[in-house]
Amino acid sequence: MSDIRFTDQHEWVRVDGDIATIGITDYAQEQLGDVVYVELPEIGKTIEAGDEAAVVESVKAASEVYTPVSGEVIDVNSDIEATPAGVNEDAMGDGWFVKLRMSDPAEFEKLMDENAYKEFVEGLH
Amino acid sequence: MSEPAVASDKLKTTPLHALHVELGAKMVPFAGYDMPVQYPDGVLAEHLHTRGAAGLFDVSHMGQAFLTGPDHETTARAVEALTPGDIRDLAPGAIRYTLLLNDKGGIRDDLMVTRTLTDGVLFLVVNAACKDADFAHIAANLPSGVALERLEDRALIALQGPKAAEVFARFASEAATQSFMTARDLSVAGVPCMVSRSGYTGEDGYEISIPAKDAAALTKKLLAEPDVKPIGLGARDSLRLEAGLCLYGHDIDETTTPIEAALGWAIGKRRRAEANFPGAKINLDQISNGAPRKRVGLLPEDKAPAREGTEIFAGSNRIGIVTSGGYGPSVGGPIAMGYVDTASAKAGTAVELMVRGKGRAAHVAAMPFVEKHFYRGN
Numbered sequence: 001m002s003d004i005r006f007t008d009q010h011e012w013v014r015v016d017g018d019i020a021t022i023g024i025t026d027y028a029q030e031q032l033g034d035v036v037y038v039e040l041p042e043i044g045k046t047i048e049a050g051d052e053a054a055v056v057e058s059v060k061a062a063s064e065v066y067t068p069v070s071g072e073v074i075d076v077n078s079d080i081e082a083t084p085a086g087v088n089e090d091a092m093g094d095g096w097f098v099k100l101r102m103s104d105p106a107e108f109e110k111l112m113d114e115n116a117y118k119e120f121v122e123g124l125h
Numbered sequence: 126m127s128e129p130a131v132a133s134d135k136l137k138t139t140p141l142h143a144l145h146v147e148l149g150a151k152m153v154p155f156a157g158y159d160m161p162v163q164y165p166d167g168v169l170a171e172h173l174h175t176r177g178a179a180g181l182f183d184v185s186h187m188g189q190a191f192l193t194g195p196d197h198e199t200t201a202r203a204v205e206a207l208t209p210g211d212i213r214d215l216a217p218g219a220i221r222y223t224l225l226l227n228d229k230g231g232i233r234d235d236l237m238v239t240r241t242l243t244d245g246v247l248f249l250v251v252n253a254a255c256k257d258a259d260f261a262h263i264a265a266n267l268p269s270g271v272a273l274e275r276l277e278d279r280a281l282i283a284l285q286g287p288k289a290a291e292v293f294a295r296f297a298s299e300a301a302t303q304s305f306m307t308a309r310d311l312s313v314a315g316v317p318c319m320v321s322r323s324g325y326t327g328e329d330g331y332e333i334s335i336p337a338k339d340a341a342a343l344t345k346k347l348l349a350e351p352d353v354k355p356i357g358l359g360a361r362d363s364l365r366l367e368a369g370l371c372l373y374g375h376d377i378d379e380t381t382t383p384i385e386a387a388l389g390w391a392i393g394k395r396r397r398a399e400a401n402f403p404g405a406k407i408n409l410d411q412i413s414n415g416a417p418r419k420r421v422g423l424l425p426e427d428k429a430p431a432r433e434g435t436e437i438f439a440g441s442n443r444i445g446i447v448t449s450g451g452y453g454p455s456v457g458g459p460i461a462m463g464y465v466d467t468a469s470a471k472a473g474t475a476v477e478l479m480v481r482g483k484g485r486a487a488h489v490a491a492m493p494f495v496e497k498h499f500y501r502g503n
Contacts, residue, residue, distance in 0.1 A: 033359070034169035036452040037428055037459070039481075055481065057430055059168040059452050060359050 005108055006117035007068045012092065015108055020069050020100045022053060027121050029091040032058045035084040040076035040097060047073065047100070049107050054097045056087065069107045071100035139185035140280040140337040141344055148348075148355055156253035158186040161357040168359035172454040175326055175364055176495070179286035180356035181347055188256025189279055189334060192247040192263070194271035200245050203271045204238060207263065209383065209402040211393030212247070215240040220306040220323055224383055224391055225251075225259060230404025230411075231379040232386065234259050235371065239308045239321060248308070248319065250281070250332070252373045280340030285330035285364075287498060288352040293331055296346065300331065304502040316343050325361070327368025327497045366460060367453045369422060369492025375433060376420060376448045376462060384411035385464065387420045418445060419470040422492035423461040423478065427485055430459040431478040437465055438477040438484060444469050447478065453494055460494050461487075 004014045010028035014021045029035065039055040047053055053067035054076075077096050080086045087095040102108065112120060136159040145152065150161030161183065163171060174180055194200035201212040210223030217240055225233040234255040239248040251259045264273045284293055294301040297313040300320055308321040319334040335343055347353050362372065371377045377386045382404065384392075389412060396402055400409055425431055435447040450461030461478070469476060472491045477484035 033163060034167050036169070036454075037430055039429060057452070059172070059363050059454065060162075062430065062432060 005111035023096040035087040075099035163357040171360035179288040186253035189276040209392040226403040230407035289330035305499040326364040
């Protein structure tokens with residue numbers, strides 16, 4: 001079973017065993033607008049929770065994507081490198097950014113669940 | 126992800142504000158105004174629509190004014206005292222791009238000056254962020270008999286793109302044959318407007334000064350045309366960048382001279398000979414002996430956009446900085462402009478752009494990045 005958590009920076013993390021998949025939320029892609037460029041980390045790189053994991057750019061601006069969990073990068077989504085608009089089309093699914101092998105699964109448990117994130121986003125309006 | 130900017134509640138609004146909200150625009154603070162950065166279609170689609178059909182922009186935040194004197198010669202001289210443009214030789218109805226300069230030859234603002242068909246009256250359009258300072262500066266330097274009248278009760282819209290002329294002719298047929306950089310007073314769907322064939326996108330089109338009370342109704346009529354869509358400030362920025370045009374406060378400011386900014390063409394031939402505009406000495410010296418740096422186009426060789434503030438290197442030497450940069454939707458990749466040492470300013474020169482701590486290959490490129498499509502008459 002996969003389980004999903006969210007950050008107040010509008011990243012999502014989905015966990016399956018010790019593998020975490022990270023992306024940006026639908027709210028985030030909506031706020032960014034058309035994604036025209038994505039920069040992903042090198043496979044094999046170790047990153048700590050809070051580190052920059054990727055960069056996502058719209059026509060207007062560049063934004064960092066921070067990893068909410070620590071671990072080793074085991075895969076990146078080369079599809080969105082080739083076709084950045086994929087992030088807008090399916091931010092929560094095929095528009096994922098990075099897969100990590102988590103070094104501290106407890107970090108995941110501290111993040112917001114779906115309901116808490118929904119409430120958080122509603123509070124932004 | 127970073128948080129979106131929070132809008133201030135003290136922002137001014139244009140006569141089209143309610144229409145923007147009704148159209149679903151995302152509103153952001155810009156130069157003290159609550160302005161549409163994009164509509165539901167988004168920046169990319171809006172940009173491409175403007176290049177493919179016609180885009181309608183609200184630029185009512187810009188400053189409009191009449192400068193009125195006893196005759197053209199007198200009013201033109203008042204403008205020439207503050208700019209390097211040849212204003213005296215403007216034909217009736219003609220528009221000229223010029224620059225307000227400071228005493229050090231730096232650029233206080235860029236502006237459009239139109240010689241109206243009323244003798245002695247010039248129409249000025251200046252940037253929103255600079256307008257209070259510009260108009261105060263102009264008013265403080267006028268000779269007796271010449272008066273500045275700010276037009277606070279007028280909206281300004283731009284209709285830009287290859288379909289602009291065809292669409293606009295349905296509302297003002299005389300506009301079709303109007304040449305680029307000329308202005309006329311026309312009745313547009315019954316509304317008295319000042320229509321300039323000009324713009325800031327690299328496309329053919331018009332800028333239309335409309336009485337504020339008529340602005341929303343006329344804009345709605347134009348938007349009802351299938352070829353016309355509303356375009357926000359986001360696409361306005363990417364369009365002007367592709368066209369190689371400067372954004373004041375970014376690509377030009379008080380510290381850049383027209384020569385450094387590659388705007389030397391805006392210094393009239395007669396004005397060079399007279400050498401009587403503010404900062405003439407430094408600009409004429411730079412014309413003769415070269416400027417230390419120059420504004421150039423930059424094309425990154427990979428896909429990473431290089432944003433404003435990106436440092437430019439040639440080997441280990443820092444040779445300049447990006448002043449505008451992003452993604453060019455019509456180019457289909459990243460584009461930028463910035464200042465480099467004159468030795469590195471030649472098109473084709475290989476440089477490195479330092480994006481997120483990594484040097485990325487790029488080269489100096491001629492601007493505009495897209496072909497311009499202006500109407501020069503038959």
